[in-house]
Amino acid sequence: MDQEARELGRKLNTGITALISGFLKSEKLKEFEELKTPEEKVAFLYHEEAYYPLLQGVRRSHKPNEDSKKNQKMSKALRDAGNEAFGKGDNSLALDCYNQAIILAPCDTSSGQGEDLAIAAANRSAVMYRLQKYGFCLKDCELAERSGYPKHLRYKLFQRHANCLSETFKLTEADAMFQKAIEALSDSKLNNAQADKVKKEIKACWDESKTKKGLEKVVNEFLKNPQQLIPDELKIESLAVGGNPSHPALSDKIRIVYNKFEGRHAIATRTINPGEVLGVEQPVVYSLYTERFLSNCSRCFKAVVVPIPCFGCSAILFCSMNCRDEAWNRFHKFECKEMDSVSSIYQNIFLVYRLICQTPMEYFRDHESNFLDHNQERGAQENPSTSQFSKGLGFDTDPCDSDLSDSDSEESASEENEGSDDELEDKCQSAMIYSSDDYLNVFNLEGHDKEQNPDDELALATSSAFLLHFLKKSNYFPVPSSKQAISSDELLMARILYRFLQVSQYNTHQISQMDNWDKTTGLTIRPIGFGLNPTLALFNHSCSPNTIRCNVGTKTNLISTQTIHAGAEITDSYSTLYQDQPRNERFNHLMNFYKFECRCKACLNDWPVFEGLKKTVAKPGMAEKVADVKKMYAVLFKLSQQDLQSGYFDRIVEMWSKFYPTCAEALEAPHKTFLHVASQIHDCFWLKHGNRVPKLNVPVFKDHVKDSKVPKEEKP
Secondary structure, eight states, X not given: OOHHHHHHHHHHHHHHHHHHHHHSOHHHHHHHHTOOSHHHHHHHXXXXXXXXXXXXXXXXXXXXXXXXXXXXXXXXXXXXXXXHHHHTTOHHHHHHHHHHHHHHOOOOTTTOOOHHHHHHHHHXXXXXXXXXXXXXXXXXXXXXXXXXXXXXXXXXXXXXXXXXXXXXXXXXXXXXXXXXHHHHGGGSOOOHHHHHHHHHHHHHHHHHHHTTHHHHHHHHHHXXXXXXXXXXXXXXXXXXXXXXXXXXXXXXXXXXXXXXXXXXXXXXXXXXXXXXXXXXXXXXXXXXXXXXXXXXXXXXXXXXXXXEEOSSOXXXXXXXXXXXXXXXXXXXXXXXXXXXXHTSTTHHHHHHHHHHHTSOHHHHHHTGGGGSSOOTTTTOOOXXXXXXXXXXXXXTSXXXXXXXXXXXXXXXXXXXXXXXXXXXXXXXXXXXXXXXTOXXXXXXXXXXXXXXXHHHHHHHHHHHHHHHHHHHHTTOSSSOOOSSOOOHHHHHHHHHHHHHHHHHTTSEEEEEEEEEEETTTEEEEEEEEEEEOTTGGGSOBOSSXXXXXXXXXXXXXXXXXXXXXXTOEEOBOSSOOGGGSOHHHHHHHHHHHHOOOOOSHHHHTTOOOGGGOOSOOBOTTOHHHHHHHHHHHHHHHHHHHHHHHHTOXXXXXXXXXXXXXXXXXXXXXXXXXXXXXXXXXXXXXXXXXXXXOTTOOOOOOOOHHHHXXXXXXXXX
């Protein structure tokens, strides 16, 4: 879990412990402390209603003006205001009013039907058509139709829908929709004369559409992808990785291993160059932060321009009907009536609630025996204590040092690993498949059981009882029980909730998006939510990691920033980097929130923060080489500035990645040059692939290879 979220979770645990200690009598607390198993502790606190203070906290923190319920009266008032603004030509105000009207409009949660919603969506489609935002207009027409737009008005909606299809050269579909518009006139309340007039208007539009028939094939062939005619939404390129037979989320150059000192961790099986994609993982569960509920899609995390509402609440929104339907069927139907609690200060706890709701109780019952004991080696392929790769990975050396500190060590490592690649890959074949959506992998993540104190146990058990209360209330369990009774299913769930809450404290990653970019100050990246990635959670921390993370949708992508030799550990960062915070502050944070003492190279050698880094630290005998490095750096920096404006992000990554080995040969870490290489890779991956707010003013990605093949015009 990243720093801000982890600190919030820690404060919550402390607050919960204080609440419950004040709620329960001393003899009850003593009775609780004598219980042995997690399920016994949870069941005891559930019977004692020890979760009640948390419910009170939710009610106290809830503000009347932040009601998450639908409001038909307010929706109609906003729709009327939108109509007035539309009539005056104020498209921006009309759009704002219609957006709010749509979010607040009630509808049936089972059918999705709601007249207020349908009319507001149809009205918004009119604004989008006027603005020539045809992609959004089409979506709103479909939303209005699916939501039960009044039959006597459908001819208007069908005509707009048909015109939109024609504008986007979907001419066959347009023909069918024009025909529907004419047929719908029979359901209208128009008199014969009015109906004839409208019919002529529809036919005139249809005839105009037919004149495009000869162009349809030409346009589609020219564009290859007709969707390019609907440029309302930004399409960002996804990253891909594969080939690892045991860990599908990882590159085939990575193996997960275990030893008693470092636990499970990742090592390279072959040399990894800077700028390589090492992992792409879809989290098993994820959630937006509360403050992003009304700016980003709760299903895919895309920044929303034209909101699609939830069926039952006004607390969250979606970017499309597909996202809404999938979220509803997967988890939101259990959350919808409890959004005041889900969006409260206990949001971190409700990540586990969602994790449970995504999967039926039958699954946990069928796998009950697997949810008994914690296997700290699950997912590891071999114990490296007997492997050649255990050398240099213990506490006596830096386990995170991907570039060996001197040429002799590098030479030695190269000799030891010579010819070992095939052997390493063969051993990977026999490993289990470690899937990102496997709940047993979540159950067996690190939970720091041995470091738990009585206060931690009280907070975890109370939080579990709190979630058990909501699971019962939402009818998650197939066979309901009385409020006070706990069935065998619920007792099993008590154990699982406790464990999932325990591991979620230490194993979530923030999911972020770009909120701003400036060619001088660079990127502004802010967290929008968090997710649990069972594979990436196996990577150990370093204050000087050899990777960076980039979010595309809800996925987390891991990219190398250094040359990582075979046998070296691949590391992530859980907290602040060495260049941004002194060692003692990092040490205290990691001990308090992650319960371990960091022994990365930056900590062992007490590397200075950025301002204290020397400009030139040459390795022995490399003084002359450093002069060449400085010259190359100056040239690359200038070329990068030019390529950045052109959108040649791939070439920037390629240049700095090739420059890295030269730096590693001549310069002694820590050095600002290494940080700059990592920064260039980080920024270019985000600019090309990363989540972003709408209309972010960044250079558009271009393929420098294709551009270089385009013949330039000869000057006369």
